[in-house]
Amino acid sequence: MFRFVWRQLRGRAGRSVALLTGVLVATTGFVVLTGATTTSRLAVIGSLERHTRASYDILVRPAGSRTPLEAQRGLVRPNYLSGLFGGITTAQYDQVKALPGIEVAAPIAMLGHADQIISGSLDLTGAVDPSLDRQVIRIDLTFDTDRGRSVGRAAPRYLYLTKHPLIRPDFSGPPGRKLRYTDGSEHAVDACGREYAVPREVQPDGRSLPVCDPFAVASDGAAGSTMSELDMTSLSAAHLRPDGRFEFGPARRGKPPAPTDRLLLPVGVSVALLLAAVDPVAEDRLVGLNGAIQDGTPLPPDRRPARVDYSSWGQATEFPVLATSRPFVDGSVSATYRQLVPSGIAGLPADTVGAALATLPGRPAGGGREDFADRYLGDIRDLIERPGECCGGVLDLVLQAGPVDYDEGPDGVLRPRTVTVDPSVYGSEFVIRRQRSWLADDRSFRPLNQVPTSIGDEALSHSWRPVGTFDPLRLTGFDDLSRVPLETYEPPTVEGADDRSRQALGDRPLLPNGSPGGYLSAPPLLLTNLASVPDLLVGAPARQRKAPISAIRVRVADVDGYNERSAERVRLIAERIATTTGLDVDITLGSSPAPQTVDLPAGAFGRPDLRLTENWSALGVASVITKAVDRKSAVLFALVLVVCALFLGNAVTAAVRDRRAELAVLACLGWSARRIGALVLGEVATLGLAAGLLGVGLAVPLGRALGIDVEWDRALLAVPVALLLALVAGLTPALRAARAHPWAALRPPVAATLRAHRTRTVAGMALVNLARVPARTLLGAAALGIGIASLTVVGAVAYAFRGAVVGSLLGDTVSLDVRGADTLAAVATVLLGAAAVADVLYLDVRDRATELAALQATGWTDGALTRLVGYQALFLGGLGALSGAGLGLGGAAWLVGDLPAALVTTAALAALAGVLVTCLAALVPAYLLRRLPTARLLAQE
Structure with a gap:
């Protein structure tokens, strides 16, 4: 039998070489393409291990703190912890800290805005x-x-400048109905009708007259009132000395x-x-706070907190804090100056001074600007x-800002x-001017x-x-890809998400504006220690006093980036924390920023509507990516195998026919x-064994030329793969051959039609021709459909990693690792499918050569026959x-x-590409038409 097989292969060398080439191309392509897919998966795993190490692996929050969007x-959402005040007891923190396998458990208690x-x-x-x-x-x-888009115009302020000396009240003495001034x-x-001290201008005759501030009365209010920068108007006084220098400010x-x-x-x-x-020791271990x-x-x-004496200002309780050097706020003040020339100010009643200032003409005298973020650090350093000097930051009360609720559009x-x-939250019943x-x-x-x-009454x-x-x-x-x-x-x-918003922000990011x-x-941005919490929360709700901790950030020992072992280790410890404490536990290992589009409504001070891109957090991105890559690899493996099998099956079937x-x-013998x-x-x-050995x-070397790592052990898979593919492809034709009968030699190579009917167009004849060999069609x-399906899936994977599967920066980076290999695999399957279509058309031309010769003899031109093949290619494609x-x-x-519109567009483009490739593949059988020996074929018929 082997000798007979060998003689058959040698006797039909052309057909044998064609089949051998088909098996070799399919087998080598499969090994290289699967190597590319495996390489891409290893690249993904490597990317995940490099890019998924965050400061902590597990976030423990109070029970019920997850939002609907989460x-x-x-x-x-960003800085979610900033709106979470209490909910975890110190006992629960001790339980978490005591669990084995935890490297650091760092608590944080959000207290409020100071x-x-x-x-x-x-x-x-x-x-x-x-x-x-x-x-x-x-x-x-x-x-x-808000980058200059929110603007508040304040009431005017006035500065009275005189060349006459000024004496100022000395507040260092005991309080009383009279105050000592700097000249003794x-x-x-109450010189101005209200109990507030003012500077006095020394007249040429030695008398001193008060410089009344007409706005001081308006500034004083009932207990609990508040005022903003826009309300803080005043009249201050300065002395212009003969030497050109100025004396301005309070006495010291x-x-x-x-x-x-x-x-x-x-x-x-x-x-x-x-x-x-925070716990400074744990915080230092977690994020290097001391560094x-x-x-x-x-x-x-x-x-x-310690009690300090501010001399004449009284005593105060000071809470120790570590302050940020970057306030992350956007704010500035600009000013325009006008020079007024009064006839006299000193000695006038406050109301008279106010009326005079409102009616005095003036001339422009310049202006100035101050950026407060630049000044912040100097104040903190002072x-x-x-x-021991008065005074630190205001801490008569703190404001706790809750989370933002969202509506999601279609x-x-x-x-x-x-x-x-309620504006009263900004005031205090013990504070008059806050x-x-x-x-x-x-x-x-x-x-x-x-x-x-x-x-x-100690709130002050x-x-x-x-x-x-x-x-x-x-x-x-x-x-940056895992810094969630x-x-x-x-x-x-x-950042601005559209041109209008970016232009409104001056192509700069939007920053917090300092409003809680x-x-x-x-x-x-202000950190105190946990030891200060009981003294600070004496006025807080009982729930927060009993459970002051807002979250616990946990770093698991022996975890360095995302991999299967680390993920399982983190998962087990997260389950233990949840079981032990009953708190909400989130695994942050493998999370990544996930940009979201937010429509911010217009503000009350002129800021327009803005469409913004904001970095949210997507939890579990690495796990989702790994599963998606594994599913994608399995799909592509299957598609490549099926297309190769169909391609070879068509070739073997043609050889048997x-x-x-x-x-x-x-x-008969x-x-x-x-x-x-x-x-x-x-x-x-x-042929399959020979093709496998050649593969x-x-x-x-082919993998190296394409930049794909194909190891020798993977290359050896070419032998069993080629043999298996050849046997699978030849099984059906072999069964058909086994059922052969002598009359099969006279059987036409196409199926008989059930009812004859006349076709009037070339396109109609093309459809009839395809229907005559339905199995081959x-x-x-x-074969082509599977190639197009693979190309569609690859396009979907590229889209998915950008947004639909994970929607994260990490997904974008990983997509670069898989896109090249996947595209190569998809294009190869499409080309194999197109080759199968070309083979179908070639066999059709060869089997119907006599019919086509008859058409030529009856007057059909080469162009008409070419259109016939082209229509068949178009319909088949x-x-x-x-x-x-x-x-x-x-x-x-x-x-x-999901099925977003982008995926439908991807599928439509892949289908269009398939039709174009099929039409190009039809050029080979169309060229064969021009070489038909019409006379010999008709003579044989």
Whole structure:
């Protein structure tokens, strides 16, 4: 039998070489393509291991703290912890800390927003006319934030400048109905009709007259009232000395202010900084807190709030904090100056002064601007360098800002809901003049609750003082692709999502504006220790006092990036924490930023509607990516195998059909059906074995040429794969050959039609021709369809990694690892499918050569015959492309979990590509038409 098989192969060398080439191409292509897919999976795993190490692996939160968006889509908004106040007891923290396998368990207790007045100054020196004896400079202030799109115009401020000396009240003495002034004289505190002390101008006759502030009355209010920067108007006084220098400001320890060369008017803005309590030791182990210290000393873990004496200002309880060196706020003030020339100010009643200032004409005298973020660090350093001096940051109460609620549009765009905030939350029944941010009157997105830091009439005595500063950007850094907004100190990142919004923001990111009710929430920027929490939360709800910890960030030991072993280790410890404590536990290992589109409504101070891109967190991205890659690999493996089998099956079937007369003769000579089938399978198996051996030698160098790592052990798979593919492809033709009969030699190579009918067009004849050999037509269409399906799936995978499967920056990076190999595999399957279609058309031309010769003899031109083949290619390609696109679309929808419009577009483009490739493949059989020996074929017929 082997000799007979060998003679058959040698006797039909051309057909044998064609079959051998087909098996070799299919086998080598399969080995190389599967090597590419395996390489891409290893690249994905490598990317995940490199890019998924975050500062902590598990986030433990109070039970019930997950939001609907988090439950439905696995998305967590930026700085989510900033709106989470308490819920975990110290006993539960001790339970977590005691579990084996935990490297660090770092608690954090969010306490609320504390005020800090960032001070600045405006230089009025250029607005002074040194020739005038007396003058008033009017300062019109404009505060802005949100990249200059929110603007608040303040009431004007006035500075009275005189060449006559000024004496100022000395507050260092005991309080009373009279106050001592810097020249030693005493004057009543109600000289202007209200009990407030004012500077006095010394007249040429030696008398001193009060410089009444007409706005001081308006500034005083009932207990609990508040005022913002926009309300803080005043009339201050300065002395222009003969030497051209200025004396301006309050007396210090009974002495007049020191003369200066510049006339600087203090201005300030109130900024709410989020205060949180941490365990400094655990925080240092988690993120390297001590390594980020810039000024001062680290935060002491056990230091309690201390009582300090501010001399004449009284006593206060100071809470130790570590303050940020970057406030992450956007705000500035600009001013325009006008010079007024009054006839006299000193000695006039307050009402008269106010009326005069309102009606005096003036001339422009310049302007100035101050960026408060640049001034912030200087204020903090002053507090560090002057311990014991009044006063630290305001801490009479803290404001707790709740989370933002969202409405989700049909296109997935999020729109935050606005809330109404009671203005009384900014006040205190014990505080008369407490400055609040002017943005408190802006549109609010977060509910606010007031938490007094003490109970009783000692509310004024609480403040915070920094022991040092830390730079959040110098904390232990991790990969940008895994630095999720869940990380404690991650600065908010919000960019314009469309041209209009980017233009409105000046192509700069939107920053928090310092308002606790604003949309953007900054991370905790003031850190105190857990030892201070009981003293700070005396006025908080009982629930928070009993369970002050907001979250516990857990780093698992022996975990370095995402891999299967690390993921399983983290999962087991997360389950133990949840079982032991009953708290909500989230695995943050393998999470990644997931940009979301947010439509921010317009503000009350001029900021327009903005469409923003905001970095949210997608939980479990690495796990989703790994599963998606595995599913994609399995799909592509199967598709490559099936297309190769169909391609070879078509080739073997064609060879058997070509030998139908010979096989019928063998049956007449007494060959059994089993022997005839064994002959066909023997020929195919021999060719498959030879192709496999050749594929071993070709796979490795071909893989290297394409940049694909194909190891020798993988290359050896070419032998069993080639043999198996050849046997599978030859099984059906062998069974058909075994059933051959002598009359099969006379049987036409096409199926008989049930009813004859006339076709009037070339396209109709093409359809009839395809219907005459339905099995061959369906086989070619199936081969092409599977190739188109694979191309559709690859397009879906590329889309999925960008958004639909994980929607994360990590997914974008991983997609680069899989895109090239997958595209190569898909294109190869499409080309194999197109080759199968070309083979179908070639066989059709060969089998119907006599018919085509007759058509030529009756007057059909070469062009008409070419159009006939072209129509067959178009219909066959259309059938395969449309069915393959539909199959690929279904697989893509299964892979992605949705059917967005982008996937439908991908499937349509893949189908169009399949039709074009099929039409190009038809050029070979179309060329064969021109070489038909018409006369010989008709003579044989």
